[in-house]
Amino acid sequence: MRTRSLLIAALPVVALLCGALVWAALRSAPEPPWVEQLQGKILRLDQRTPGDLGVYIKHLGDDGELDHQAGxxxxxxxxxxxPVAIATLQRVDEGVWPLNQRLALRNEDKVDGSxxxxxxxPGSEYDLKTLLEEMLQRSDSTAADMLINRIGEDELNRRIASSMADQGFGYITSLLRVRHELYRELHPDAANLSNRDIIQLASAPLGRERVRALARTLDVDLSELRAxxxxxxxxxxxxxxxxxxxLRAYGGMLEKLARGHLLSRANTDLLLDLMxxxxxxxxxxxxGLxxxxxxxxxTGTxxxxxxxxxxxxxxxEQPIVIAxxxxxxxxxxxxxxxxxxxxxxxDTLLH
Structure with missing residues (x-):
């Protein structure tokens, strides 16, 4: 009886050990040959070209994973x-917004860019599908900010952390705030720039002319700027x-999208088409593909x-994620x- 009790008591430990051995075996399984082949090619590409290159690739057919500065x-x-599009379509899946929900353009939504x-x-109305199309296919930053402002920055980041990537994303902001935060690195008063100011500043060429234009807009001397x-x-x-x-976190988000873990089938297909x-x-x-x-x-630029x-x-059945x-x-x-x-x-994966 005592022996039987000891055996029963030991079963959870045995199960844990077996699980650990299986996990170790999976982790130690050799990578598919393409990983090493492509890793070497990417390293040589990075070495011979200007700047730094980061790459994350995952083949969802064989689970092969390549990481070149992806962490x-x-x-x-x-x-x-x-992720803005995913968060928007999650709200649609939840029944909070219909896809034909119309949003009115406000002056505070406007920002420079594509x-x-x-x-x-102001007052022009666009449904969610149109805004998604403008944001993804024409990279319209005003369309993006209309959606981000509707979702809310904090809610957007909560959704990223809870469903898209539990770690590896910095805080995502509106596109207008990108400009405010950038120009604040030159002068703190840039936080008060209006949408019109931001759009007008974008007409000045990047470089010293943009810096001078910012100083004029803020009515400060160039010597007062931080750079x-x-x-x-x-x-x-x-x-x-x-x-x-x-890139590992971003690639993980794309993997979840491809596997249908983030959106309904219909909205997954819609997003892929819009992309x-x-x-x-x-x-x-x-x-190159x-x-x-x-x-x-x-893309992002x-x-x-x-x-x-x-x-x-x-x-x-075998999609490939790349970031x-x-x-x-x-x-x-x-x-x-x-x-x-x-x-x-x-050359390495598709032929």
């Missing part, structure tokens, strides 16, 4: 618009990790920063680096 934070720029909504009259060039302001802003994430699944622009990663490769994607994130063949960024290089060079990366991925 550090990278500034996302307009790639933040994908797209044309900033030039429309004499915009590059210093950007570097300080980037260091704060606002609107940044690790240009059936379109081809021959730009960055997409140019080739026009016959289905690719749901979003800022001063000395360029990203391209997406899911290759997302509606297949890649370049920093410290000019836009043309960054685009070429990402195009070359796309070619390496295509």
């Amino acid at each position: 550090r934070y990278w500034y996302l720029a307009s790639a933040v618009k994908v 797209g044309g909504l900033a030039w429309q009259d 004499d060039n915009l590059k210093q302001a950007y570097q300080r802003y980037y260091a704060r990790r606002l609107n940044a994430a690790t 240009g699944l059936d379109e081809y622009h021959a730009y960055r990663l997409e140019a 080739g026009k016959d490769v289905p690719f749901a994607q979003k 800022q001063f000395e920063r360029a990203c391209h994130m997406g899911i290759i063949d997302p509606k297949s 890649a960024c370049v920093e410290g290089a000019g836009q043309e060079q960054a685009a070429q680096t990402l195009e070359t990366l796309g070619s390496l991925v295509s």
